[in-house]
Amino acid sequence: MNHRILVVEDHAPLRAQIVTLLQGAGWRVEEASDGRLALQLALEQPPDVLLLDLGLPGLDGVELCRRLREQADRHIPVLMLTARDALDDKRQGFGAGADDYLLKPFAGEELLWRCQALSRRGELGRSPVLERGPLRIDRRSGELRLEGQVLPALPRQAYRLLLALAEAWPRTVSRSELQQTLWADEPPESDALRTHLYNLRQSLGPGQSLIKTVHGVGLRLELPQ
Missing domain, CATH: 1.10.10.10 (Winged helix-like DNA-binding domain superfamily/Winged helix DNA-binding domain)
Structure with a gap:
């Protein structure tokens, strides 16, 4: 596969579980626990998929996604990962530019399926x-x-x-x-x-x-x- 994913999650044990899961499926994984650092990393070296928690220190996930859409020179598929299940929360996430939304707790297999689908979608939008x-x-x-x-x-x-x-x-x-x-x-x-x-x-x-x-x-x- 050799696809790159940036995992942005401030809860260290959960982030470690996600990283292990993705690496086991063949992804090249980078990590960040702070919103401002994550935005910098995503702009400097755009990943194939950005896995983004909403409740982050420094810069929350919705604002990070909004700034990413404003500043990035290519479309980076974003999967928002959150425990916020209210309809208004989802509206804000998609309104900021998220491509997909997954609620915690989640099944590892579903996370992998969604990441793979987003990476394929990103490839379709990229000139060969x-x-x-x-x-x-x-x-x-x-x-x-x-x-x-x-x-x-x-x-x-x-x-x-x-x-x-x-x-x-x-x-x-x-x-x-x-x-x-x-x-x-x-x-x-x-x-x-x-x-x-x-x-x-x-x-x-x-x-x-x-x-x-x-x-x-x-x-x-x-x-x-």
Whole structure:
């Protein structure tokens, strides 16, 4: 699956249960217990699904969702998770931009079904073609163009590395995040990331200057001015 989900819940035991459930189903999970931090994380690195509790410190879930809809440059599917079952509470949640609503207590299977449905809905609304300056990536076919010229097919992990950098642009992506993207929770013992980075740069030829190493931080896609 390799989909990313941001779990925003201030009740630590429940958050831990949800994280364990999602990780067991193959999701890459990030966590936040504070509304302001969660909004920052969602805007900096949009998840495939945002699982959002309503009663949060710093910024409540309804206001967080409203600001997310105002500030995000793409639609992030939001599943609100709450014990508030009044019709007016649901009206406020959907009015703020929520895509779905699940009441506590809930069955783990239902939570997974709803998250999977939202991730598919998000994919349907996303163009298969990603363009970053001279770089054009067709997510559906895997075709890669540089300055309009079709490049030979990249090795699988080199392609996934390039796609991760292109989707994160203009953000710098840490080595640990890239390792998580390529190998989930089972990274190889050797420094395989360095090998795949070398293969990627070699495959890009003159375009290898697009891949910039930010020492002590990670990698980023750097586009010409």
